[in-house]
Amino acid sequence: MLSFIVRRLLQTLPIILAVAALIFVMFSVIPGTFASSMSDDGRSVLDAEVMARMNKEFGLDDPVYVRFGKYIAQLATFDLGTSFRTRQPVASVIADRLWPTAQLSFAAMLFAIVVGVPLGFIAALRPGSWIDTISMVSAVSGLSLPKFWLGLMLMYLFALVLGWLPSFGYGGGDPRYIILPAIALGVAPLALLARTTRAAVLEIMNADFVRTARSKGMSESKVVRWHLTRNALVIILTTIGLQFGTVIGQAVVVEKLFSWPGLGSLLVDSVTLRDIPVVQGSILVIVLLFLIINMLVDVLCAIIDPRIKYT
């Protein structure tokens, strides 16, 4: 197992390098610089001298290959560079935003798992019933709803009409603030988990070993607990892993809507303002998180299902 983890960690290196190179190339090609973003609101004109000095200060007047070399050299020492905008180390800028994103993603996935998995199970155990129909229609709707719209509707209902929850903000530890953004972000993975769980359970229910267990007189609760759950869990866990990564990437819309100070809103602002070191750093961190979560899922799957061998 340990060798598997080490090997997977090593495998992330070329992926990280490829992503780093891709982001660098993209932001070298697209027009606009941090200096030009300073007057994009048309409010304050930056004079040519200040713009030139800004480009020099941030090394943007160097040839592309020099900038790329410097960037890779920095990465090799785990230095993500300095933010053009905040003039602070990118690592510290990202660290400030990572925890709120982690909180939101975990809360969203917790909501998705707690509601989605049982819903899928119930639907599969009673195929064709009204509960199956309702849960699957809801699941499809959940997948189709735009997060921005859903977030607004949640705000409207739970903050404005019912007055139960605050409509925006981080709240400094007050758990009421995370509920609405977590639901808005968690509905899509909930729907997917419900559908995946239903499909997995239905497939396993018709498997030979389940029929054998039943024919040997095993009680239905034992069949569900020992055979259905354990076998479906591998598929569910894999889906959870993939969805975790997706949720981190998709948090941007919800973060912006609810003024949640996460990595997603930082990334979008940094793209708009061409704060390239922060863009590069944020994407690398998101990719890294995605890879780590999926590696952990693989490890968990191996623990749950001894048939899975990692060599």
Added chain:
Amino acid sequence: MLKKLIATTALALVIGGVAEAQTPRTGGTIRFTAPYGSSFANLDIHTSNRAQDEIWAKAIHRALYNWDANANKPVLELAKEVKVSGDGLVYTYKLRDDAYFHNGRKMTADDIVWTFTRLMDGAKAYPGARYVRIIKGAIDVEKGQAKEISGLRKIDDQTIEMTLTEKVDPGFNFYQAMTSIYPADEAAKESFATKPIGLGPYKFVEYVPGSRLVAERWEKFYKPGQPYADRVTVSIMGEASARDVAFRNKEIDASILGPTQYVAYKADPELSKGLLEVPEVYTRVMGMNPSFKPFSDKRVRQAINYAIDADLIIKKLVKDKAYRATSWLPISSPAYDKDMKPYPYDPEKAKKLLAEAGYPQGFEFEWTATSNESWGIPIVEAVIPMLEKVGIKVKIKPVEGTVLSEVARSGNYQAFIWSNTSGPDPLTSLKCFHSATPQTACNYTQFKNAEFDKLLDEAAATDDQAKRIENLKKANGILREEAPMWWFNYNKAVMAYQPWLKGLQPNATELAIQNYEDMWVDASSPAAK
């Protein structure tokens, strides 16, 4: 129409006046919003020229001058009086002796010298350098040829002398937050970047990046009895619809409105009672590049102005959240000519002018635009059929705001649509059309007109305010006639405020920027305690 505009402006001023006439209440929290994005740049306001950052900076910092929204001009803030030499180049400031930084130290002339010298650091790119450059010797510091600004002399702890390179009102240069005065000792420390110390009415408490900034009353603020509220929270809320819900839910005290919300709020009997409307100093225009052959002909540029029904677009698309533009200078400018008429919608005249210019069949051009709802692609799409009527075809080139500013500066466009600051100083603003101003600065349409230059040069040289204004009005009239741009509209900024929030100021330079010390919340506020 004009009467209506003037009435609206007066109404805005009255709202400010009424608020000040009430007895301010102390205590509570002002819950303000920063609507222009989902973050602040950082906590060193010298590094940012964005309105979004100036919103928080007004709580913590103060500059040598401040903007008096009711008088619509810059006024002394950190100085009690100023004496100007006969040639109008030497300003001697008697500084306040009751201005204390949030670390308890009294402000002295050394802090001003240190701040302006910092802004001219040639190794850094402080946007405020643009303004400090009017002080004699500042450029030498910027170029690394001197360590001190020769035109900035400390006479004693509370007196400072500033020698300018040209005769301008320094108030327009030193009222913005990017020239805020820092404490010389503290600001050099690294901790200053995360815990700013200023001279403002509120001292820094906490900043949650991407979420909010909190500040609490500074007891030693120099205006007696102010600030009134105990705390100010500035929530970062870039999404208009989210602000709308939060405002209706009474979670925030004020919100800047876009066109869609403006319509909804005006129609609501309760919400419409709390709207502050101000003609801001932003002019929305379509810039025409004279290097593109058809636009080198004045008649073609005029034809564009005649061919577009701007009033219709303002009414239907911008939802009346704008004032029709007549030329460059906006309604709130002291040199705005209220007798000047906008180009009327006259497609026949446009066709005639095009034919005279040699384009009877029209022509095609590329129009660079962002997605902005008030001055971007939606507006261009409304204009296209109007121009087609006179034979002009348009290809839209969509870009981001960051790219648009680069495109306008480089001249790499045929036409662009943008919202640009056109004030508050009319002279500075019109200088963007002076032939000596390069395109890379702000003369985006490479405007050249000898008569215009002469009027501006005379306006800059004269001490006679009436003559200066008269010259600027005439220069603005030349712009209208020469039409380097399609004069679309002046922004009408609208702020919705809760009934318990008092003391808002009709700031025409940017409505979202407020002097928090003049504001208070009455006992009906949910955050009154």
